[in-house]
Amino acid sequence: MRRSAAHLLDAAHAQRTGHLERERAAREPDERRRVEAAEAARADRLDHLARNAEQTWDTVEDLIAQKSATAYDRACALLDDLRAAHVRTGDITAFEERARHLREAHGDKPALMSRFDEIGIPHPRERPAR
Structure with missing residues (x-):
């Protein structure tokens, strides 16, 4: 079966979108840890300032x-x-x-x-x- 250019473009887009989504999902835990570490560091700095x-x-x-x-x-x-x-x-x-x-x-x-x-x-x- 021959595929049209539109079908090929749609398939490429779906593959690229899936790949980007998997990369984002893989980075999410690291980003969450980075944000939590930054928040903890700020809390420590503010506690130090308060003291x-x-x-x-x-x-x-x-x-x-x-x-x-x-x-x-x-x-x-x-x-x-x-x-x-x-x-x-x-x-x-x-x-x-x-x-x-x-x-x-x-x-x-x-x-x-x-x-x-x-x-x-x-x-x-x-x-x-x-």
């Missing part, structure tokens, strides 16, 4: 004092992690108050304030909902 919050706040201040874009980016990354650590411990209000004070103290640094806006650091005039 060493004062030191981390000091590091944020030191980075801000450098007045460079790279230091501001690092400070904001730490602030984002500090917020997550405070959320984990159930003490987000303490984070928001400290962050507001940072904003008040460094309001004359537009590049830093822009970064604070990007990561959602509250303005001094905004009070947390209770």
Whole structure:
């Protein structure tokens, strides 16, 4: 029996699709383990930050004092992690108050304030909902 070009193309597509699906299924457990390991590492990092919050706040201040874009980016990354650590411990209000004070103290640094806006650091005039 002769096969038409359409039949041959359909068969090739089905074979390619099956092959790709098998490859995806084979990678899935590795990807799941990688994601779980990354989540566990982040949880460990946040726990460490929670235990060493004062030191981390000091590091944020030191980075801000450098007045460079790279230091501001690092400070904001730490602030984002500090917020997550405070959320984990159930003490987000303490984070928001400290962050507001940072904003008040460094309001004359537009590049830093822009970064604070990007990561959602509250303005001094905004009070947390209770």
